[in-house]
Amino acid sequence: MTASATDTRAITLVVEQGIAVLTFDTPGTPVNTFTRSAQDELRAAFDQIQRDASIRGAVFISGKRDNFIAGADIEAFLEFTTAADAEKASRDGHAAFASIASGKPVVCAIHGGCLGGGTELALACHWRIVTDHVKTAISLPEVQLGLIPGAGGTQRLPQLVGLQAALDMILTGKTVRAKKALQLGLVDEMVHPSMLRRIAVQRALELADGTREREAKHRGAGEMLLDENPIGRAIVFRKAKEGVLAKTKGLYPAPLAALDAVAAGYSSDGDGYHTEARLFGELAMTPESRELVFLFFATTALKRDMGVDVVPLPAAIPINKLGIIGAGFMGAGIASVASPAGTIVRMKDADINRVAKGLASVREVMREKLVKKQVTRPQFDDLMLSVSGTTDYTGFGNVDMVIEAVFEDLQVKHQVVRELEAIVPDDTIIASNTSTIPITRIASASARPERVLGMHFFSPVHKMPLLDIITHAGNEPEVVVTAVQYGRKLGKTVIVVRDGPGFYCNRVLAPYVNAAGVLLDEGVAIDAIDDALTQFGFPVGPITLVDEVGLDIATKSGAIVAEAFGARMVPNESLQRVVKSGRLGRKGKRGFYLYDDEGKKGGVDQSVYELLPTGQKRHNVPSLRIVERCVYAMLNEAVLCLEDGILRTARDGDIGAVFGFGFPPFRGGPFRYIDQRGVAAVVATLDVLEREHPGRYRAAESLRTMAEQGERFYPATGKPV
Amino acid sequence: MSSHGSLHRVAIVTGVRTPFSRAGTLYKSLSAIELGRLCVAELMQRTNLNGSDVDAVVFGTVVQNIQAPNIAREVSLMPILPKGVDAWTVSRACASANQAIADAADQIALGHMDCVIAGGAESLSNVPILHSRAFADVLMAANKAKSITQKISAFSKMRPKDLVPVAPAISEPTTGETMGQSAEKMAKLNGITREEQDEFALRSHRLAAAGLRDGRLAAEMFPVYVPPRYEKIATTDNGVREDSTLEALAALKPVFDKRYGSVTAGNASPLTDGAGAVLLMSEDKAAALGYQPIGYIRSYASAALDPGEQLLQAPVLAAPKALARAGLTLRDLDLIEMHEAFAAQVLSNLRGFESRHWAERAGLSAPLGEVDRAKLNVMGGSLAIGHPFGATGARVTTTLCNELGRRGGQFGLLTVCAAGGLGFAMVIERA
Secondary structure, eight states, X not given: OOHXXXXXXXXXXXXXXXXXXXXXOOTTOSSOOBOHHHHHHHHHHHHHHHHOTTOOEEEEEEOSSSEEEOOBOHHHHTTOOSHHHHHHHHHHHHHHHHHHHHSSOEEEEEOSEEETHHHHHHHHSSEEEEEOOTTOEEEOGGGGGTOOOOSSHHHHHHHHHOHHHHHHHHHHOOEEEHHHXXXXXXXXXXXXXXXXXXXXXXXXHHHHHTSOOOOOOOOOHHHHHHHSSHHHHHHHHHHHHHHHHHHHTTOOHHHHHHHHHHHHHHOXXXXXXXXXXXXXXXXXXXXXXXXXXXXXXXXXXHHTOOSOOOSSXXXXXXXXXXXXXXXXXXXXXXXXXXXXXXOEEXXXXXXXXXXXXXXXXXXXXXXXXXXXXXXXXXXXXXXXXXXXXXXXXXXXXXXXEEEEOOOSOHHHHHHHHHHHHHHSOTTOEEEEOOSSSOXXXXXXXXXXXXXXXXXXXXXXXXXXXXXXXXXXXXXXXXXXXXXXXXXXXXXXXXXXXXXXXXXXXXXXXXXXXXXXXXXXXXXXXXXXXXXXXXXXXXXXXXXXXXXXXXXXXXXXXXXXXXXXXXXXXXOOHHHHHHXXXXXXXXXXXXSSEEEOTTOOEEEEOGGGGGGSTTTTOOOOOOHHHHHHHHHHHHHHHHHXXXXXXXXXXXXXXXXXXXXXXOOOGGGOOHHHHHHHHOHHHHHHHHHHHHHHSTTTOOOOHHHHHHHHHTOOSSOSSSOOO | OOOGGGOOOEEEEEEEEOOOEETTSTTTXXXXXXXXXXXXXXXXXXXXXXXGGOOEEEEEOSXXXXXXXXXXXXXXXXXXXXXXXXXXXXXXXXXXXXXHHHHHHHHHHTTSOSEEEEEEEEOTTSOOOBOOHHHHHHHXXXXXXXXXXXXXXXXXXXXXXXXXXXXXXXXXXXXXXXXXXXXXXXXXXXXXXXXXXXXXXXXXXXXXXXXXXXXXXXXXXXXXXXXXXXXXEEOSOXXXXXXXXHHHHHTSOOSSOTTXXXXXXXXXXXXXXXXXXXXXXXXXXXXXXXXXXXXXXXXXXXXXXXTTTOTTOTHHHHHHHHHHHHXXXXXXXXXXXXXXXXXXXXHHHXXXXXXXXXXXXXXXXXXXXXXXXXXXXXXXXHHHHOBOHHHHHHHHHHHHHHHHHHHTOOEEEEEEEETTTEEEEEEEEOO
């Protein structure tokens, strides 16, 4: 074999002591995926193992540093044009893994991430070893792409770990770490990475010699009772289905299909593998899966985008020490994600009691990590010691970046910027966590506006995945690149948007909430509006959203965009009346809904209706119409954001909407949704709505042009981004 | 080893400490290690120093954590410092932090290092309680036992009294004398009256209270937010009694000699928790990084005497040595910081400075002389502020440097007495 021929091969076979060691190492990529050619190579390698009488067994191992197999090649999914195509791919996988399972003993040696198809390969082997490394983690994340494991995962996993543990993995796609995998019986043993290969070869020899046999994991009595008989299993399936429906409201077909596939594996008449392949094929064609796969590609593409288009791309400045002004909920929240990212944090507030409160809320987040065993006690202590509080600017003399999270008042922000610039090094980046004030205006107080930008975190910071970076025309590219890089280090999905009233998220939310407000004025019930939009797929409806954000903040934010954009953003008066009645929403325990003393949400506060034009009289509007009026206002505004250059790409708008405020992921985002409905159809609907509510739904010019020219935001086929 | 001529001058860049809290109060839940870590982390913050500039952490503690005996290493393994920062722990009883500073200064003077954090920490709220020797033997035997029978047999040898834990006492291992008894003895030997002691204690509280009030003492400390809830915040030394009176002090009963004694809880330093640290650099490094040092180390010396004699009198021998090394006399000094373990000890030390007998023992032709009280412990001392054994030396050093600066003085002397009959002295110069 020549060197160049070796270079293109992903799988190499070496025989030692009669054991074939298959090393999977796709050239030129950081992780292994089952591309079509890798699948072919795998099949050929196992054919050779079965044919060659001198080979007695095999070891399957990865050549990558900290990755076993990242799963199927998702790009290949895009080539399926019919359910039959996808079903066939699943059947091919079944055949390949079945021949492994029924052949000579194969030991799977797992180090690093083992996902999807990688896990299914491991399941088909005869012995599984994991390393005790932090990067070693096993999962079946297919449901997150709107699919189910299609290479036997729904069949083999329950056999190995029992029904309940299998459903727990398959229905959520959650990751199982090495130690847990051993406890579950998902793997047979755990070793240090340095001995993985040697022990794997030894086990293959023992399996071939018949000196070792796999012992089924001993399960508890309760588990046996439920898993090992049809009545028990029926209970488990029913509970699981209830859980799925509660969580997905029935909007996601994949977990339900996964349940069917797993159940088929237990039925005496059905062929579980057949069911799995059929359902995989069907799911691959659903719009839900298509949009979730889009989000996968979009987030992957986003990770390579540094938010500026200059060449050459400036290098990001490492942020070793972060200053935070304001130890309130946002400031402390930012500290609680910065510390685990390895940053030293100095948090300033006006008095020691506020600082103490901030430290206490950081500790609460860290405590969660300790309880969940994500960190050890000494690591927890270090995470806390990384964050210190102050009431003056001591410790700010060597910060690489400062994020201010003080009161939303331009004068206060200006003062902070001026005070900071007297203390911090000249090249320190000053970021504002403002959600309403234009960055350009904040930067106007700065002596170095090129180093001032917005970093808009969402609350609660440690849970919300999105970070908006808001840039103004004068920003140095290095500053933007640094903020993007650091945001990613904090574990956030980062989009870069240009400065403008309401930025992106608040701007598109405003007409959406206003539409809900107009519906309220017409006499539509509060819960009818919220239910319609949660049924559409939003995590909460617009009225609940206002309660959550706080009525005062929602009004303030609404006023800013109304001032900037006029008619289409003018908030209706009833919201103002409700605010004036002293209701603040959840934080004040009084809003459109009732809250108990612990802040738990109850039903609609019927007395709110007294403040609305129709009083207690309710008027029914079909939920489809409610959705249309709220969502189309948002869709149109998103297009206007792209038109105005607030958004750099439609992709950013979709990701921002999904990760920022929970636009239904299975609908892909506003731009994907427009493509799905058809640009022309959306314009036509907007035109109808505009006639009914003049000024609020005037279709964006660019959208009208696209409709006329038959354009879309994303290509109709192939890789979306 | 470098010759004397090529030694580097050692700068004290700054010092910082936790507020000192009486044992069993605010820092009850914090170990000496945690106090030390908080203190060094704050020192790093206040100086805007980058961790990569630090060569070592030298720390002192007296009551060691048996599971983590090298407190310096536990402190240095903190997020703000690289793991490659060297660390060692020193022990010289109540002069441990002084020894840490001296060790650090030596490394800098020799040119081995140019940036070292030195200090100490103590938690007297968390002293280890030990098992009796007999019980320890039983546990060791049981641990070695191979069978259940052997294990049972090991435990069968145990007697109920073996289970009585051994509490650590502040007593001299060689003489069995507690520190209070030693102070009591020194009062008698040096003719220190109860009134003198109470007056000195009152002075300490009044001056400390003034120092806290006008911010001079507060300047050397940072607020400690006490986990886990952070509802308690230590902002001041909670042992200082502003409202103390001679009458109240006179009413206290002697503790160590109930009939003829004079040492009371009121004229002895209280059991205290706290930590202190100073940042030391070579003069060149400090200048290169743009720091204005609060002082420079001119000289230091230590001395020892028979602990059965006058346990806390060794500063009388150490101070003249340090002054001689500095080429200075008592008259050249602008300030003196003398650690106050007991009022009886301070007054005995001062009397020793004036005594021909102690001058002879120190090898001097004439006594050191009388200390001008206006220059002595001008913001009180350990009697009022408290005395976390391992940390006191760092506090005294910082206090001396800061006050020297405020007064525009040039030279200051600090002395610290320590268990085992040890004494330490250091001369600081301002510029």
